[in-house]
Amino acid sequence: MTTEDPVPEPATDRDTPETGSNAARAQAFGAVATAYDAGRPTFPAEALTWILGPGRGLQVLDLGAGTGKLAAVAAALGHDVIAVDPSQEMLEVCRRRPGLDTMMGAAESIPLAHASVDAVIVGQAFHWFDHARALPEIARVLRPNGVLGLLWNRADIVVPWVRRMVHTMQGDAIGGDRFDPVPVLLQSGLFALVEDTRFRHWQDLDRNGLRQLAQSHSRIAVLTESRRDAVLEQVDAIYDNTARPPEPLRMPYFTDCYRARPSDLANYRRTLDAPVAPHL
Template sequence: MTSDSAPEAGRDRATSFGAVAAAYDAGRPTFPAEALSWILGPGRLQILDLGAGTGKLAAVAAGLGHDVVAVDPSEEMLAVCRRRPGIDTMVGAAESIPLAHASVDAVIVGQAFHWFDHARALPEIARVLRPNGVLGLLWNDADRVVPWVRRFDRAIKGDDFGGDQFDPMPILLQSDLFAMVETARFRHWQDLDRGGLRQLALSHSRIAVLTESRRDAVLEQIDAIYENTARPPEPLRMPLFTDCYRTRPSDLANYRRTLDAPLAPRL
């Protein structure tokens, strides 16, 4: 969840994921089902996975029995997402969601909210949510208490290692469109072989925008970390935690929506 110091660099990195869609899908961890269940609660819901990427989070939602549409600006990312069963896809952005007013029960965002233009995205999210719908934000992050994870993180982030972490709480609390915010954290692990650790490195936007020579230098560091840590045939287990934020549209958001358009019918 590390933030960017330069807006231009952030925009370049945000648009770099399409070029590494395969690495992103192969290398990035999934999200724990219990985290999504905490956000969504019981019942079968109509869900929008916003900034869905290759559908890692959407696949968890579909596996829980929900109806899911995945929206992402990258056609390359969505091409990978379409291989997953039970997920509809649409090209679109958080700032201009291609769905009708009050058409979904939940909007979930995995590993993407920090890329949004929040002043434009939050009204769009409130617009497409049904009354008493839920907005859920999730981030996977490595547990850097483990020494080899710290070395991996430093190889990926370089000078940004240990920098500021993105916190969505002030953005949500300052918005008049959402109510009380609840938080939870869930532990899980990602099993990686040598290739998987490389793919995880390649999936990071900082690495995607490097020149080939600099990228190869980083991958040499990643290989060295694997050689010095892994004990094949056992997988290298990366410890992770998933931070979750859950909130609902405010009364003001619900009132504004009824003025704009009638509720979309349930499918």
């Protein structure tokens, strides 16, 4: 990391899949799209500026866009953004955001032309992809000098109440190994010189917002109603014992960011398939 922030034990949103439950947990996001949009944090603009550069007007693909939280930040920075997600429910929420184009699609089969975007950004979703299929697709749609940016918001569980909250949401998964995208990117041979950094930010939550944050997690979404209600009662208790209304409860996050550019191999393979698409 290039910052001097202490490195906490990580807590990953759009939760890291567990063996045997991947499909059910991934599909659970569509059912909680509204809670996901209301409860999950946004991404700091500084993080996207680090990935995309200080300019404006790039053609950006937000892959696995969900409800469009990351896409909205890119659009606010002056870029032309296409949000792609396999969940119709997620995209219905995403379409309410101004300045975004949306398309149904998956990382393993991106519905865009060869070399058609300047950047692909992925927030909270890259660990869900089938990397053997998704990375060639990402390299295919990127322009020769394009950039791939990966972002994860991770709760700072050094703070005691945050640690209790994350444990309530994730159970024994708290403190587990963080997904590291660097070996995946480099072993593909399609990306070179992966850089990383970290940004700190906060999310202001009221009682209902903390509840929606919990409800947006796939582990909780797949519980039976009675078990889910029991978890949400624990979440309410955390808020009641911690918050000092009318001041919001401030949830601290680190945003871990990675950026990489297509390798010479990726650029060569792309030119064999199709010419570079013109800027729109």
